[in-house]
Amino acid sequence: MDVAAATKLGAGIAVIALAGVGIGIGNIFSALVTSIARNPSARDQVFGLGILGFALTEAVALFALLIAFLILFT
């Protein structure tokens, strides 16, 4: 296998981590929707927490994406 093909494969494998991140973000927003539906008056407090959780989870996705970019472009 030549290096160019291995690079492309490596970048593809690096972003498999995004599957877990997808599940995580889905969980966060399902919990957010459920909690707001149960207690709409808590929306302001819960929304900030949900966004914080989303940002922390999304960071994991970006680590994987960054590795893929580094493999592809450097």
Add this chain to the structure above:
Amino acid sequence: MAAAAADHAAPTIDALSQFKLEPLGFIGGAVNFTQANLLMVIGSALVLALLYYGSKPRAVVPGRLQAAAELAYDFTYNMAVEQIGPEGKRYFPFVFTLFFFVLMGNMLGLVPFSFTYTSHIAVTAALAILVIVIVTAVSLIEHGWNFFTYFFPSGAPVWLAPLIVPIEIISYLSRPVSLSIRLFANMVAGHVMFAVFAAFIVMMGSAGTFGIAAAIGPLAVNVVLMGFELLVAALQAYVFAILTCIYLHDAVHLH
């Protein structure tokens, strides 16, 4: 990049050269004053100008600029006090400075032909190390030697200490790493995505009439991405500031 270009003759995507630092002019070259430093100066000047001209009128019914300045002040003040507690008042200036420095870096980076200084790990790591040094110093000053009980939560069985203490120390030391890499990775990923889709536009545009029609696709993606990046820019500044507040809360209250 160069190696990949040599391997195959297909048009390549030069996504990382946008993060290259360029010294500005002769004087800039002599003291290593790059476009990143220029953007930092502009960002700080904008925040200072907002606060100066916003608080100048001191009207009871605020004008637009004063309302914006008060909004910025209130937002970070509430964040600091809600997260840290009443002691948050003391650390509010630090949180405010961090939040707006990062926010300006992220936002100014979205202006075409400008530069995102938060996309450099050197900048974000310096900020994160500053945060962790200040948090540790605050904790040591507030609690003295009691600070080290932070690494062993009260109530845990003593025989678990060899397991818990290293984990707590590692998690404490990994804070600046995750704090800096989160911001830097977000900014780099966003701007690389811009560059990749912009390169798709050029590639399709060079493929004849059908290609030009199809190039509307990546152009639309880039427009949507710009909106998404505005969200990410504000969100990451918020996350950076709120994590600083959470760390300061731990430092002041020790768990």
